[in-house]
Amino acid sequence: xxxxxxxxxxxxxxxxxxxxxxxxxxxxxxxxxxxxxxxxxxxxxxxxxxxxxxxxxxxxxxxxxxxxxxxxxxxxxxxxxxxxxxxxxxxxxxxxxxxxxxxxxxxxxxxxxxxxxxxxxxxxxxxxxxxxxxxxxxxxxxxxxxxxxxxxxxxxxxxxxxxxxxxxxxxxxxxxxxxxxxxxxxxxxxxxxxxxxxxxxxxxxxxxxxxxxxxxxxxxxxxxxxxxxxxxxxxxxxxxxxxxxxxxxxxxxxxxxxxxxxxxxxxxxxxxxxxxxxxxxxxxxxxxxxxxxxxxxxxxxxxxxxxxxxxxxxxxxxxxxxxxxxxxxxxxxxxxxxxxxxxxxxxxxxxxxxxxxxxxxxxxxxxxxxxxxxxxxxxxxxxxxxxxxxxxxxxxxxxxxxxxxxxxxxxxxxxxxxxxxxxxxxxxxxxxxxxxxxxxxxxxxxxxxxxxxxxxxxxxxxxxxxxxxxxxxxxxx
Numbered sequence: 001x002x003x004x005x006x007x008x009x010x011x012x013x014x015x016x017x018x019x020x021x022x023x024x025x026x027x028x029x030x031x032x033x034x035x036x037x038x039x040x041x042x043x044x045x046x047x048x049x050x051x052x053x054x055x056x057x058x059x060x061x062x063x064x065x066x067x068x069x070x071x072x073x074x075x076x077x078x079x080x081x082x083x084x085x086x087x088x089x090x091x092x093x094x095x096x097x098x099x100x101x102x103x104x105x106x107x108x109x110x111x112x113x114x115x116x117x118x119x120x121x122x123x124x125x126x127x128x129x130x131x132x133x134x135x136x137x138x139x140x141x142x143x144x145x146x147x148x149x150x151x152x153x154x155x156x157x158x159x160x161x162x163x164x165x166x167x168x169x170x171x172x173x174x175x176x177x178x179x180x181x182x183x184x185x186x187x188x189x190x191x192x193x194x195x196x197x198x199x200x201x202x203x204x205x206x207x208x209x210x211x212x213x214x215x216x217x218x219x220x221x222x223x224x225x226x227x228x229x230x231x232x233x234x235x236x237x238x239x240x241x242x243x244x245x246x247x248x249x250x251x252x253x254x255x256x257x258x259x260x261x262x263x264x265x266x267x268x269x270x271x272x273x274x275x276x277x278x279x280x281x282x283x284x285x286x287x288x289x290x291x292x293x294x295x296x297x298x299x300x301x302x303x304x305x306x307x308x309x310x311x312x313x314x315x316x317x318x319x320x321x322x323x324x325x326x327x328x329x330x331x332x333x334x335x336x337x338x339x340x341x342x343x344x345x346x347x348x349x350x351x352x353x354x355x356x357x358x359x360x361x362x363x364x365x366x367x368x369x370x371x372x373x374x375x376x377x378x379x380x381x382x383x384x385x386x387x388x389x390x391x392x393x394x395x396x397x398x399x400x401x402x403x404x405x406x407x408x409x410x411x412x413x414x415x416x417x418x419x420x421x422x423x424x425x426x427x428x429x430x431x432x433x434x435x436x437x438x439x440x441x442x443x444x445x446x447x448x449x450x451x452x453x454x455x456x457x458x459x460x461x462x463x464x465x466x467x468x469x470x471x472x473x474x475x476x477x
Contacts, residue, residue, distance in 0.1 A: 084139025
């Protein structure tokens with residue numbers, strides 16, 4: 001009995017082992033007969049995990065079918081104009097920036113106060129890069145990650161939807177906004193608190209420098225040039241010229257001119273109050289400046305009176321060597337910042353339109369008194385008055401300005417000190433490479449001032465003379 005039980009247990013164990021061997025053998029032979037199974041499973045898993053790369057490769061293939069574009073290299077500074085598709089202010093590419101005056105010694109001196117050796121060395125080398133740096137411009141928004149500076153034209157600036165910029169010790173992106181229209185004619189200023197560099201014509205509020213209408217070198221060449229047409233050969237039929245098409249200006253300048261026309265002859269060749277039909281005058285009008293030169297006075301009043309809003313109207317007037325007629329009250333704008341003292345006539349210096357007209361008539365008939373407004377073009381103030389030299393280097397012009405105007409002159413301290421007369425993006429590229437980025441980021445930012453902050457009220461010119469006339473009439477009674 002005991003022997004039979006042992007035999008039964010033995011055969012049971014053998015049977016179990018044999019059965020396991022059978023199933024293992026089946027699995028082995030099945031695998032050998034269909035070797036693709038594991039490989040297919042592996043390929044499926046691999047394909048699933050690489051869907052992103054496959055899709056990305058497809059995108060790259062799609063890009064390859066498109067025209068190639070310039071890829072930024074390490075020695076380039078890329079400006080991305082985020083609003084470039086919406087305005088006409090396109091830059092050349094590459095932008096011509098001259099940083100040849102920058103030296104390693106300047107860069108070392110700029111950052112000598114930085115106590116961290118590694119950071120100081122990095123900032124110095126970053127500054128020195130200006131010597132070989134190329135500044136490029138694009139309006140391709142897909143290049144956001146490459147861009148060093150994102151630029152916005154204020155009027156087209158997207159509200160509350162600005163792209164997020166990278167800002168850390170390894171990578172710095174900056175933003176700038178610019179506009180050359182006055183505060184009453186341009187929008188977007190409420191978003192400026194998000195911008196690193198606001199640049200517009202305002203000499204005091206712009207950061208780090210303004211972007212004005214003035215090219216200082218050419219402006220000073222013309223400002224200090226001899227009188228083009230002497231008093232005796234000026235137009236005799238009309239002493240004043242005006243070329244304006246906008247007859248609905250914010251400040252009401254057209255009302256003043258219309259009233260002034262009742263007291264003194266004004267040739268108006270623009271669309272506003274047009275009375276100029278002289279074929280001879282039109283033939284000479286290759287440029288406003290050329291036509292202006294034949295007249296004694298040029299009306300150079302802007303469409304609105306705002307802080308530092310001075311445009312080509314003053315530039316063209318002074319370039320013609322005639323005497324500009326401007327409008328400024330309460331320093332809006334302050335023409336002393338942009339032109340020599342006693343080089344223009346301010347309509348707000350007179351109480352009535354008739355008083356202004358009487359003074360202009362007096363100057364039109366008095367060569368000595370008229371020429372006093374040209375003092376900076378004449379001997380002894382201007383040594384080039386009779387030399388015929390009209391083109392000088394910027395440094396020569398600035399030295400001449402110091403001689404003629406004086407180093408403490410308002411114009412010398414403002415326009416000639418603050419306007420470097422180089423491309424706004426070149427200004428910013430230089431500033432960025434010569435400034436520790438944390439100082440830029442920490443600067444307190446503000447929105448653009450409103451018209452109420454920096455501009456005279458609507459129709460202020462018309463209102464001023466209407467009120468002055470009423471006051472005088474009441475006093476007479």
